[in-house]
Structures are given as structure tokens and as C-alpha cells.
Amino acid sequence: MKICVTAIGDNLDADVDPRFGRCKYFLIIDLETMNTESISNDSLMASGGAGIQAAQTVAKTGASTVITGNIGPNAFQTLSAAGVKVITGISGSIKDVVDRFKRGEIKEVNSPSVGSHFGMSGIGRGFRRGENL
Secondary structure: OEEEEEEOOOOOOOEEOOEOOOOOEEEEEEOOOOOEEEEEOOOOOOOOOHHHHHHHHHHHHOOOEEEOOEOOHHHHHHHHHOOOEEEOOOOOEHHHHHHHHHOOOOOOOOOOOOOOOHHHOOOOOOOOOOOOO
């Protein structure tokens, strides 16, 4: 079985990225062999639709479950339609998270954890918009 963990780095020593659509990397982990494939998230700097694009990327990997900090409604719906389970509210090192998953300590969710545009942090919002200069 393969799972996908959003990551701030490209290996198992990295921490979970709290964002799905705008995470830095997707780590695809084969739970039987612990072989890992790192995929850079091309949607990271997208002006819109990052969650959907990221979900499509993950669905193509064959991962059965995504583990992340947060996920928005569009990405959640896209993954659900592809039959990919979603686990949110996760933080810490990826090695620890994988161990917790194997022991059955973290469970699938049935809805997104944040609203649309959660991880944008200023992308597409205009330069210094709303500031008194």
C-alpha cells in the first residue's frame, strides 16, 4: 500500500507540511518496503486551483491515503472522487507519522479541515494592499 504525506523536505526526516495544495513536496511511501518517492509540488505557486492540481498529481501516484496538516474543500472533493482517503490535523516528523499510521493511531476524515484559499499567504492578494502609506 502506498500513502502520500505532504512534506516540507524531500525525505523521511522532514516534517509534515501543514498545507496540502501548497506544500513543498509530496512523499509517496510504500508501507511494505518503505521505499520513498519525492515529488515537487508544481502547484505551490499557482495563482489559483492549487488544491485541485495537487490532488490530481497525488491521485496519479496510486496512493490510497493522503496525510497532511490541512486540506481545503476543492482538493478534498477531488481526492475523494479519486477514491483517496484523507487524514488531516497531522504534524511532526514524517517517520513518526508513518509509524503512527501503521499502528492505526490516525484516522481518515470525512470533510475538509479549512476553507478555500487557506494556504495562499499573500499570493495573488496584491502588493501591500490595504496599507496606509
